[in-house]
Amino acid sequence: MYQYFKKILSGFLVLVFVMSLSFGVSFSQNQSNPIFSDLPQNHWAYNAVKFMVERGIIIGYPDNTFRPDNPVTRAEFARIMVISLNLPIKVTDEPSFKDVPKDHWAYPYVESAKYYLTGFRTQNGDYFKPSDYAVREDMAVALVKAKGLQNENVDMNILNNYIDKDQISKNLAKYVAIAIAKGIMVGSPVPNSNQYKFEPQGILTRAQAAMLLYNVLNTQLMEEKITYDNNSSTNNNQQNNYSAPNVAAYTKGDKVVLVWNKINDKKLKGYAVVISKNNSSPGYPQDGYFKIFSDRNVNYVEIGVNSKYNNGDFGVYIKSGEEYYFSITAIYEGNVYVKGNAIKMKIPVIPNYFEKPSVKYEYKENKFVLSWRKIEDVRLVGYWIVISKKTKEPKYPNNGYLVFINDKNTTQYIIDNTVPYKGGDFGEFLKDGEEYYFSITAQYQDRVVSGNSVKAVYYSNLEIAKLRPELQAKTVKWWGQWCINLKWERIDNEKLQGYRVVVSESSSSPDINKDGLLAAISDKNITSINVKAKDKYLINGEYKELKKGHYYYITVYAIYSDRIVGGNVVKVKIP
Structure with a gap:
């Protein structure tokens, strides 16, 4: 009985394997029209593909194609x-293959499925060749091992019936012979x-994979009425019907990387990444x-x-440097949460x-x-507040500083324009209504590290x-002559006394005290x-003229009884 169930299980694994052949394509739940535009009924793999589609095992691509001749890479x-056999994700301190490092997208899959794969051994180490087909x-090799037949005795003379037997890799000949002997x-x-051609180095296509697995399914997945022992268990616990994620982890640079097996269950809604400092078996949502x-x-x-x-x-x-417990919880419909290891x-x-x-502002x-x-x-000494008018990413000491904060617990500062700026590109004080770049530079014991910057008015x-005042400018014709019309919104404030229009040919921030009036x-x-x-315009006690064709800022x-407020700056060309 055990051997029978083992055969049924291996057949099921192959069935799941077939389901994974629709790389990135959604699984069918109710496929009413299984015919593909690129797979006519006289195609040699049509019945195999049709068999899979009618049972909802695979479907094609969104454009109603199956793409039977698409090759499969070794990484794929x-x-x-891993997906078809629901293999636990395994990773190692050192990658098994020289050309599949830890940052390769297929690294966890190659490591986890290595038992079912082939590699290339050289004097310099093992290679996988992930981009080869x-x-x-x-x-x-994969099917023989998946079915647990690798230790079967086989007459190697069976390969004599194949004209291309010499093309079979030496270490794989037994697997090919078993695959042939078992049909x-x-x-x-x-x-x-009277001979055959195996094509051991032939590129595996989607259609070929479908046909090979169709042959297995057609001969092994048959119903048989059986009885159960008293010790047979049933799924009394609701969570026995749901798969739990199998989680592995490794480090990459300054990060911990979690990988887990993909669960193929239509009831699955997603995954929660869970971390705990104290709970050795954390789960969502409690942790x-x-x-x-x-x-x-x-x-x-x-x-x-x-x-x-x-x-x-x-x-x-x-x-950094702290230990945590990492896990994945599978989230199913109906608020069912199944946590993994x-x-x-x-x-x-x-170091x-x-x-x-x-940094942010508000x-x-x-x-x-x-x-x-x-x-x-512990190496932090304090923070420098840095501001610039022109530099998008200001930092200390290059762009000066407003204040240095030596209290490491301080995380905010009110900039009220009462403290003069040192070494900046805009003078000692900020101007209301002007845009600046604000940043924080962290002062460590032996270095300074600048953070992000925010641009704000x-x-x-x-x-x-x-x-x-909100100033706008446009070129108009007035009394037969081209000129610049300067216009701003009316301000209703009882303290308003009037306006000053200030001009500069060189400064992008005209100053009411230094530049031209x-x-x-x-009259407000x-x-x-x-x-x-x-x-x-009047500047330094003498008058100058606006020059035709020249640019001015x-x-x-706005002049109030208790303050002076500058508006925005426009750049114009005198017509």
């Missing part, structure tokens, strides 16, 4: 074996002779989650230093790793607040934004003026 073949003798792979007859994947094909995730976690027992962020791993300590500050109670994520590092008080307007109802060539300042 490894992935098929899988060949028929590779299929022979798994037969080959094709040679015309006008929180790192990520939830709704894509059932995902079976790989990288977790690095400072990765953010949700509802865990160790805080919000993963820390857990693996204890240490987040790598990278040369220094965390970069992560207005709190109308104040401009710069904040950043706290850095947990600065106001020492957000209420000032309502007081800022083009117009002084005391006037919100536009026209300027043209030869109009005069122009802005408008």
